[in-house]
Amino acid sequence: DTAVSQTPKYLVTQMGNDKSIKCEQNLGHDTMYWYKQDSKKFLKIMFSYNNKELIINETVPNRFSPKSPDKAHLNLHINSLELGDSAVYFCASSQDVGQLYEQYFGPGTRLTVT
């Protein structure tokens, strides 16, 4: 049973397109996250979502928007894709917000913008 799943695993698209990445967790967790891991391997938090409260990293362009239809899902929609958006995007979840809770990661979505 997959705890945190993402689709698609690979996504190749052209500049200017709009795309979505889906994430689902079956752990019953209350908090979900989106991370971007660039070519230098830095993981950067993009969003965290807990009980309908969205915390946005201020450096994330507004072309990126998270959408949560329910507690188990947090999808990432990207408008007007740019070359610099190419990266691996990880979804993660944790039981709650706070230092006691480890995060469980999905397998990642490798996005390539041409």
Place this chain on the structure above:
Amino acid sequence: GQNIDQPTEMTATEGAIVQINCTYQTSGFNGLFWYQQHAGEAPTFLSYNVLDGLEEKGRFSSFLSRSKGYSYLLLKELQMKDSASYLCAVMDSNYQLIWGAGTKLIIKP
């Protein structure tokens, strides 16, 4: 600004011991995490420290000194499967994880 520093790459021999260091400067501190990430895979949780001292978990141990802004991950009895990147992450005052770039550990027979 917030900063996590760890060596880019380390090499060790199968069966040996290796220590991966991490220094941090963050706005607030709510604990330090170590994650393992094999190439092309997702990070997986290894350890968590919030108080000073050593936490031992099997072959892996993690140490924290809050006054020095310093942690290390100690891996004993290295196995080939331990070849991976090891990511240090600090939870800041907003309960957000700030990540280092990771240390790529190469294990040689």
